[in-house]
Amino acid sequence: MYVAVKGGERAIDNAHRWLAERRRGDATVPELSVAQVREQLSLAVDRVMNEGSCFDPELAALALKQARGDVVEAAFLLRAYRTTLPRFGYSEPVDTAAMLVQRRISATYKDLPGGQVLGPTFDYTHRLLDFCLMAEGEAPAPAPEAQPEGDGTSPHVLSILDREGLMQQEEPEQEGEAAADLTREPLLFPADRDLWLQGLARGDEGFLLALGYSTQRGFGSTHPFVGELRVGEVAVEFVPEELGFPVELGTVPVTECEMVNQFKGSRSEPPQFTRGYGLAFGHAERRAMSMALVDRALREAQTAGEAAAPAQDQEFVLYHADNVQASGFVEHLKLPHYVDFQGELETIRRLRAAAADESRAEAAE
């Protein structure tokens, strides 16, 4: 008797043992430590922390190791862990103006208070494979250190425009109004800016990049300038209920991007510049810039009351930016669907039989 092939517990166990073997690779090659991943693949770690919505470089590095370097799988591991953590409160908003910058550039001014700081960047490197890295060399000589101007903090570039009244005013936070949190509340539409910024912050970098790029090519034109891109450490403060005043928990590295976009004005508002905003954990310029472009596109649609391009469509952007959800649903097609497929087979055979009967009847006439 033929028995349909179905996977039992043993098949699953054996598959996972094989997976563990594959993860380790050739056992004669030394094993990668989590610390090595954290220190030497730090941009992958940053991406996993962003898409996993959890700042923990150690666990993100572990997730990358466990996921064999698959970034989406690693983000999934980190999120599944994050969801089990108790939520004991929300931090104060971070003050990025007080950031100790490691990198800070503006494309809108030649020079400005705080200066232009290139920092550790791939920009202006020539993309030539460095074969010296194939040989295990010594640590590179430390780069020369410059003394920061003043107290080392730099004012936001957009605050310069703001003082002149050229920037659109941001809606101030209402007293007692908590920011939306899509990890605790279902995503409902229409979404406000706090909600979509959160959705973008944990969205897939490739998807954000493609959407941002699409706005540059005319699908929801934004005419952006990089007002400022800054990378550095910011302090995270928390107000414990029993103390009633903020306590610094530590610092996190972040990348912040503010795009400046022209706005021709409306009946109620004079011509001015508007802001597209991006913020990400770690050093993640492509992500922060793409996020700022999409943020601006979504604001444009909110003002206009209609979405003319994919990047402006809230439901399109927010439902599909989440790569853990997206990859789960795309990959669920691997699960058996033979009950549904049998239904389709039954239907198509009946339709074909009916069509054949009809053509026979026609031929007989």
Next chain:
Amino acid sequence: MSAATDTDAGGTLAGYNFAYLDEQTKRMIRRALLKAVAIPGYQVPFASRDMPLPYGWGTGGIQVTAACIGQKDVLKVIDQGADDTTNAVSIRRFFATTAGVATTERTGEASIIQTRHRIPEQPLEEGQILVYQVPIPEPLRFLEPRERETRKLHALADYGVMHVRLYEDIARLGRIATSYSYPVLVNGRYVMSPSPIPKFDNPKMHMSPALQLFGAGREKRIYAIPPFTKVVSLDFEDHPFEIQKWDEPCAICGATDSYLDEVVTDDAGGRIFCCSDTDHCAGRVAAGHGPAAGDDR
């Protein structure tokens, strides 16, 4: 994977709450479930959590089961009607590990049955809970992709677009060509997706003594059919709803009244048909039924 087998004295996964979710989350889900039961067929938004299994692989059903299950429950998990399909094995094992509950393959013995794509052949009884895994909870989704619009259509009970779709099938093909996820009207009010069960199973939902709960994790929706609720498959007077039929009985147990899987046996067109519900089939074989054609008792 060692953590997955490391259980504490209570028989549940060390470091995790009973049935994985924390009690606050369970309470949030139970609230959504109560609302869903109060408004049969209405999709209740809920704050679906990231689960340790992928979205699209049953996270909605798992969260609903986790919110309902107690230490004395007996759990059955099926996928495509079978207990031994890989994802059913994986989900059953998840609850055996995180909740330490008894599991069964017998439909009659289970207090909670989590399913993907099928309703068991054996009629369910009062007190049983059937938990469906739902990929796309919105029956109107492929007619209108925007959630804001579909919620409006439900609020207005404006289901003309669905009837037009079914009519277009008849106009073009002579019959309604939907074979699974066949839309139903629940309690005379909400059009609902029964999840991708074959339309063969739709009649089992009508006036069922069991509680039917639907969980869509990725889409963050829960809906329900309370026991003894009217569930009507949409149709037309001159094109009444009908279910799938096969020309031959199950090749293993001889059943002629069950949903059949088609199993390809060679590359020359050879195939057999056998019950998709493995418990139903095994139960019939144990009762002495065999492949004799026409034996439908």
